[in-house]
Amino acid sequence: DAGVTQSPTHLIKTRGQHVTLRCSPISGHKSVSWYQQVLGQGPQFIFQYYEKEERGRGNFPDRFSARQFPNYSSELNVNALLLGDSALYLCASSLPTGNYGYTFGSGTRLTVV
Amino acid sequence: DAKTTQPPSMDCAEGRAANLPCNHSTISGNEYVYWYRQIHSQGPQYIIHGLKNNETNEMASLIITEDRKSSTLILPHATLRDTAVYYCIVGKEYGNKLVFGAGTILRVKS
Numbered sequence: 001d002a003g004v005t006q007s008p009t010h011l012i013k014t015r016g017q018h019v020t021l022r023c024s025p026i027s028g029h030k031s032v033s034w035y036q037q038v039l040g041q042g043p044q045f046i047f048q049y050y051e052k053e054e055r056g057r058g059n060f061p062d063r064f065s066a067r068q069f070p071n072y073s074s075e076l077n078v079n080a081l082l083l084g085d086s087a088l089y090l091c092a093s094s095l096p097t098g099n100y101g102y103t104f105g106s107g108t109r110l111t112v113v
Numbered sequence: 114d115a116k117t118t119q120p121p122s123m124d125c126a127e128g129r130a131a132n133l134p135c136n137h138s139t140i141s142g143n144e145y146v147y148w149y150r151q152i153h154s155q156g157p158q159y160i161i162h163g164l165k166n167n168e169t170n171e172m173a174s175l176i177i178t179e180d181r182k183s184s185t186l187i188l189p190h191a192t193l194r195d196t197a198v199y200y201c202i203v204g205k206e207y208g209n210k211l212v213f214g215a216g217t218i219l220r221v222k223s
Contacts, residue, residue, distance in 0.1 A: 104156030
């Protein structure tokens with residue numbers, strides 16, 4: 001089975017630009033979460049979606065938004081990029097029931113210059 | 114969410130057991146202890162979780178003290194591939210966000 005897939009794996013953007021990151025969860029997983037990991041720190045929670053509805057939001061500005069599609073894939077959008085948005089963006093998916101933990105993708109490395 | 118405290122780094126000899134401690138003195142009765150690890154440049158990997166009882170799976174064992182204020186993750190026979198950052202996380206059951214701390218850098222040496 002394919003794991004959680006994220007695209008692109010790397011990208012470079014200029015300050016002020018917009019970026020869209022994509023995530024495909026494991027088949028059967030209906031919950032998708034997004035995390036930001038700045039170099040040297042643990043991942044920080046951004047959003048969680050379940051059945052296309054937002055279930056949780058972390059302490060991030062409104063420049064960050066996300067959505068989940070009927071096939072449970074998800075997009076994370078960041079507007080007006082700042083240098084501080086440079087990070088590894090991780091997507092995690094999980095089963096709708098039970099307590100089996102989250103499966104993370106390998107992430108998208110975003111560099112803002 | 115309860116906060117966790119972990120040592121910043123630990124070393125372990127290859128083939129020996131690695132014991133990673135975690136303090137979570139403010140854990141509430143319905144919060145689980147989760148362990149994840151992150152190998153360089155990869156996403157975190159779920160290892161194990163528990164509520165009260167000790168747990169074991171193919172990767173590791175989790176020992177939770179009776180008062181639930183601390184726990185230990187045990188990798189029974191550490192290999193070089195176990196070198197990673199290990200995160201101890203406390204949270205309610207399924208569906209809630211994970212609150213990562215700084216974790217413990219485990220270095221397995223030959």
